[in-house]
Amino acid sequence: xxxxxxxxxxxxxxxxxxxxxxxxxxxxxxxxxxxxxxxxxxxxxxxxxxxxxxxxxxxxxxxxxxxxxxxxxxxxxxxxxxxxxxxxxxxxxxxxxxxxxxxxxxxxxxxxxxxxxxxxxxxxxxxxxxxxxxxxxxxxxxxxxxxxxxxxxxxxxxxxxxxxxxxxxxxxxxxxxxxxxxxxxxxxxxxxxxxxxxxxxxxxxxxxxxxxxxxxxxxxxxxxxxxxxxxxxxxxxxxxxxxxxxxxxxxxxxxxxxxxxxxxxxxxxxxxxxxxxxxxxxxxxxxxxxxxxxxxxxxxxxxxxxxxxxxxxxxxxxxxxxxxxxxxxxxxxxxxxxxxxxxxxxxxxxxxxxxxxxxxxxxxxxxxxxxxxx
Numbered sequence: 001x002x003x004x005x006x007x008x009x010x011x012x013x014x015x016x017x018x019x020x021x022x023x024x025x026x027x028x029x030x031x032x033x034x035x036x037x038x039x040x041x042x043x044x045x046x047x048x049x050x051x052x053x054x055x056x057x058x059x060x061x062x063x064x065x066x067x068x069x070x071x072x073x074x075x076x077x078x079x080x081x082x083x084x085x086x087x088x089x090x091x092x093x094x095x096x097x098x099x100x101x102x103x104x105x106x107x108x109x110x111x112x113x114x115x116x117x118x119x120x121x122x123x124x125x126x127x128x129x130x131x132x133x134x135x136x137x138x139x140x141x142x143x144x145x146x147x148x149x150x151x152x153x154x155x156x157x158x159x160x161x162x163x164x165x166x167x168x169x170x171x172x173x174x175x176x177x178x179x180x181x182x183x184x185x186x187x188x189x190x191x192x193x194x195x196x197x198x199x200x201x202x203x204x205x206x207x208x209x210x211x212x213x214x215x216x217x218x219x220x221x222x223x224x225x226x227x228x229x230x231x232x233x234x235x236x237x238x239x240x241x242x243x244x245x246x247x248x249x250x251x252x253x254x255x256x257x258x259x260x261x262x263x264x265x266x267x268x269x270x271x272x273x274x275x276x277x278x279x280x281x282x283x284x285x286x287x288x289x290x291x292x293x294x295x296x297x298x299x300x301x302x303x304x305x306x307x308x309x310x311x312x313x314x315x316x317x318x319x320x321x322x323x324x325x326x327x328x329x330x331x332x333x334x335x336x337x338x339x340x341x342x343x344x345x346x347x348x349x350x351x352x353x354x355x356x357x358x359x360x361x362x363x364x365x366x367x368x369x370x371x372x373x374x
Contacts, residue, residue, distance in 0.1 A: 004059025005334075011062055011169035012337065015162050016126050021063060030056075030067060031093040034075040034220075036203055039089035041074070043208055046219035046281035053220070054274075057227025058234070061341035062169025064224040066124035069170075070095045072220040073132055078209060080150060081199045084186050088130055088150060097124040097153075098132025100190055102146035104177060106135040112183040113137070115149060118159070118176045126171040128153050133177065134190055146190040149182040156180070166344025194372060196294075207288035212299055214373060217350065218306045219284060222277040225313035225345055229270045232320040232338045236263070239324070239333075246325070253325075262323040269316035273309045280305045299374035300363045307356025310346040314353075317342045 007018055025031055030052060035041025044052075049071055057064035073096040077088050088094060104117020115135050125131060133156075134148045159174040188199060193213050198204040243253045250256040280302070287294065294302075321328070321339045328335045345351055350373065359369060 001055065001059035004056065004063050008060050008169075008334065008337065009331065011060060015164075015168045016171035017063055017066060017169055022127055025063075025067065026093045031070060031074075031095060034071040034078075035089060035094070036078045036085065036200075038202060039085070040092065041089075043206070046216075046284040047278060049219050050223035050226070050277050050281050053223030054227030054230070057224040058231045060169065061224060061228050061338065061345070062167050064227060065167050065170050065341075065345065066127070068220045068224055069097055069123045070128070072217050073097055075208075075216055075220075076132060076193070076213060077130065077150065078200060078203045079193070079198050079213075080188065081185055082202055084150060085200060085203075091129060094130065095124060095128040096130045096132065096150070097122055097128040098130075100132070100134050100146075100148060100193070102134040102136050102190065104133065104135035106137045106147055106149075106182075108137065108139070108141060109181070112181055113147070113149070113187055115151070115177050115180050115182055118174055120174045121172050122175050123167070123170040123172040125153060125158070125173060125175060131156060131175065133175075144189065144191075147187050148190045148193065149188075150186045151177065151180060151182060164344070166340040166342075194374065207291055210291065210293075211284060211288060212294050212302070212374070214350070215284060215294060215299065215302045218302045219277075219281055221345075221351065222273075222280075222306055222309045225309050225342060226270065226274045226277060228338050228342045228345075229266075229273065229313040229316040229320075232317045232335060232342075233263070233266050233270065235334050235338070236266075236320045236323055239328075243325070253323075259323060262319050266316040266319045266323075269312045269319075273312035273316070276305060276312070277309055296369065296374065297363055300359055300369060303350075303356045303374065304360035306351050307353040307360075310342075310351045311353035311357075314342050314346045 003024055032041045033044040037043050053064050053068050056067055077096045103119050104115055106113040106115045131151050131153050133151045134146050136142050136146050157176040162173045198209045203209040240254050244251045245253050253259050317339050321335050324335045
């Protein structure tokens with residue numbers, strides 16, 4: 001955590017993670033949390049993901065976001081056939097990134113596919129060896145929906161277009177494929193990721209790989225929101241001694257009732273967010289231990305857990321940022337950076353509180369989900 005805080009200004013300015021941070025992550029073992037055990041991974045439980053990602057976010061949200069992506073996508077790589085995993089996990093501390101946005105095209109050729117296209121929002125790609133890449137097949141095979149492939153990042157072009165107000169250090173640049181060949185064994189129908197079809201003979205027998213992908217995503221993503229909110233509150237309290245409230249008679253911010261309300265409300269919001277994520281992590285573990293399938297309603301509840309956690313964390317950070325006062329707008333004060341980063345996570349398409357809470361409300365009203373991403 002101290003290294004991440006120390007390097008935060010560099011991370012923002014250079015829009016990527018520095019090599020000493022990557023080295024520290026590798027040495028810590030954190031990058032192996034969601035690698036399969038047969039390749040030296042830990043297959044960490046959901047509560048561990050929540051807590052570790054939260055601790056990373058108490059240092060730097062861009063780093064925590066990258067690690068959360070690598071945790072989820074390394075787990076996702078475990079759904080491919082075993083011979084593909086032999087190739088992917090041959091490198092220690094391998095990092096897989098990517099999205100399921102099918103913004104490319106694929107043409108069937110002998111032994112595989114030729115893929116072309118461009119994909120945005122590839123968080124962590126600058127330090128990844130593999131990328132999950134989705135495309136729509138051309139011709140009649142397109143009727144079956146998109147396909148998703150594992151592609152070495154060395155075969156892709158990077159476009160330096162990640163100029164953002166939030167999570168700048170995630171380095172989520174656009175990637176481009178130009179007629180890249182992908183063998184059949186590294187291609188899976190995208191729909192299979194939502195029907196829990198694990199292609200690995202070894203991993204298919206493990207309860208952790210029976211968990212729906214987006215349920216695992218909730219566990220991998222939620223912790224960083226909690227950690228960022230904690231970091232914001234810690235920053236406010238650390239800066240408070242000796243601070244007055246300008247243009248008031250309060251010589252000490254800590255003695256002002258308005259401060260007590262702000263700190264108390266923010267703390268409760270953070271506690272509620274953390275309790276929600278821990279309870280859901282425990283549910284994942286319990287269902288995995290009992291090898292219980294996930295119903296559609298439970299998958300919807302998974303989506304809203306993440307949306308609600310984002311909503312609570314953002315509310316807490318916004319309160320703290322207002323309490324920080326005018327002097328907090330200086331770049332060496334973490335509060336505005338934390339606020340921007342939490343906002344960026346909260347408006348992610350899978351995290352957005354508005355759409356996830358709407359989805360939950362539809363379920364409660366007896367309607368079918370308006371999304372296949374469950």
